[in-house]
Amino acid sequence: MNPLEPGDSIPARGRILLRAAASIDASRAIAPAAVLVEDGRIVATDSPQVVGTPRADRIIDLPSEIVCPAMVNAHAHLDLTRLGPIACDAGFDAWLDTIRTRRPTEADDITEAVRAGIAASLRGGVAAVGDISGDRDLVAASTFAESGLAGTAFIEFFGIGRREMAAVSAIRRFDAGPNPVREAPGFRLGIQPHAPYSCGPSVYAAAAATARPVSTHLAETPAEAGFTKTGTGPFLDLLQRIGGITDDTGAVAVSGRHPIDQLLEITPARPWLVAHLNYPSEPDEDANARSGRFEGLARAGITVAFCPRASRFLGHPLPGHPGHPWRSLLEAGVEVALGTDGMPCLDTPDRLGTLDEIRLLHEDARDLDPTTLLRMATTAGATGLGLDPAAFTLAPGPIAGLLAIETDATRPIEGLFEGRTPPRWLLGPDRGIAAGGSSFHRVAASSSDTMPP
Numbered sequence: 001m002n003p004l005e006p007g008d009s010i011p012a013r014g015r016i017l018l019r020a021a022a023s024i025d026a027s028r029a030i031a032p033a034a035v036l037v038e039d040g041r042i043v044a045t046d047s048p049q050v051v052g053t054p055r056a057d058r059i060i061d062l063p064s065e066i067v068c069p070a071m072v073n074a075h076a077h078l079d080l081t082r083l084g085p086i087a088c089d090a091g092f093d094a095w096l097d098t099i100r101t102r103r104p105t106e107a108d109d110i111t112e113a114v115r116a117g118i119a120a121s122l123r124g125g126v127a128a129v130g131d132i133s134g135d136r137d138l139v140a141a142s143t144f145a146e147s148g149l150a151g152t153a154f155i156e157f158f159g160i161g162r163r164e165m166a167a168v169s170a171i172r173r174f175d176a177g178p179n180p181v182r183e184a185p186g187f188r189l190g191i192q193p194h195a196p197y198s199c200g201p202s203v204y205a206a207a208a209a210t211a212r213p214v215s216t217h218l219a220e221t222p223a224e225a226g227f228t229k230t231g232t233g234p235f236l237d238l239l240q241r242i243g244g245i246t247d248d249t250g251a252v253a254v255s256g257r258h259p260i261d262q263l264l265e266i267t268p269a270r271p272w273l274v275a276h277l278n279y280p281s282e283p284d285e286d287a288n289a290r291s292g293r294f295e296g297l298a299r300a301g302i303t304v305a306f307c308p309r310a311s312r313f314l315g316h317p318l319p320g321h322p323g324h325p326w327r328s329l330l331e332a333g334v335e336v337a338l339g340t341d342g343m344p345c346l347d348t349p350d351r352l353g354t355l356d357e358i359r360l361l362h363e364d365a366r367d368l369d370p371t372t373l374l375r376m377a378t379t380a381g382a383t384g385l386g387l388d389p390a391a392f393t394l395a396p397g398p399i400a401g402l403l404a405i406e407t408d409a410t411r412p413i414e415g416l417f418e419g420r421t422p423p424r425w426l427l428g429p430d431r432g433i434a435a436g437g438s439s440f441h442r443v444a445a446s447s448s449d450t451m452p453p
């Protein structure tokens with residue numbers, strides 16, 4: 001089934017009663033459910049008995065669909081959308097090297113790739129994206145800005161060793177502007193130091209000093225802590241291969257500390273959004289190191305963007321390491337959002353969204369209240385991107401986008417997670433509402449690959 005064929009959506013104006021197999025958001029799952037929508041705002045979401053028979057211009061029956069808010073993809077690389085799957089057989093550093101050399105570099109190619117990523121995001125039911133925009137000419141960020149989707153284009157910087165101070169200067173220049181990308185409510189330019197093995201501590205400090213949204217890859221592989229603690233391992237080899245980074249002895253100065261501890265020493269104006277966090281501690285550290293870091297992340301208001309499918313694709317957890325700590329992070333009070341990472345890691349070449357992430361996560365979380373997974377796919381990401389979490393719920397008020405997803409009518413809540421069907425837009429995404437406003441500039445979420453207006 002295609003997401004949103006023209007005419008499939010509910011009218012943006014008028015009072016519409018949806019009678020669905022179920023509804024779910026970050027706080028409630030209801031089956032069967034009635035959702036009353038007026039002029040694109042949620043008026044009520046509850047059981048059919050509670051909602052009763054209110055005045056409505058139209059009643060729409062969705063007997064085999066579950067209704068939920070539009071989702072948030074807290075960590076994506078839209079410019080990698082057209083690369084296709086890239087196997088990770090030769091190790092992460094070699095994989096990263098392949099991505100680095102194959103990512104588009106010409107303006108037209110970047111534009112096309114990001115447009116493909118936006119179209120795939122719409123097909124994935126996503127209204128807001130935290131995109132890592134790789135190119136320094138801001139082609140990717142401009143393309144994202146024009147799309148109408150909400151979120152942040154995090155401009156990525158690399159700089160360690162001999163290149164560290166150049167990256168610091170580049171961040172300061174970028175922040176001082178001017179730049180060609182128009183920011184708007186619901187869309188911002190942020191800064192992303194790439195990772196602790198490719199950016200020295202002063203690059204992180206420079207990003208934090210800008211007052212822009214800040215993001216980074218953090219604790220993605222065990223080798224990362226090995227590198228920041230000792231300056232050795234496969235990441236040193238990678239930096240040596242790239243060239244122009246190491247000193248005369250082939251070394252790079254490092255902080256000597258775990259990447260999470262290193263990050264927690266820097267307090268930005270807006271809390272960090274950190275991707276991955278697959279390895280929050282090392283096998284030789286005691287449990288206090290791990291729990292202390294979780295407390296530090298919670299205290300700092302940091303949102304972790306966990307990418308379950310990418311994590312599995314890249315072979316995490318590695319043998320001898322525990323699985324991703326997302327449950328422990330939630331228990332410690334850390335906001336855990338979901339991301340997709342780039343298309344080269346994914347099994348859904350036509351769509352890019354966090355619905356497919358919660359479907360994977362649910363396989364190991366059947367004991368968990370399903371609203372927790374919805375929270376990770378919606379409001380947690382909105383918080384991490386500085387958007388209005390309430391706009392990503394079915395609570396009364398403006399909604400940043402509304403989806404219907406085909407499900408098992410006899411088990412409509414579980415069916416959401418067990419199916420493979422794509423979401424269908426009932427109300428297209430609205431950047432202004434995602435930002436906490438009440439505008440009506442919904443993006444036409446068509447099934448074609450053309451850019452939304």
Ligand SMILES: [Zn+2]
Binds near residue numbers: 075132217275341342
């Ligand atoms: Zn990433």
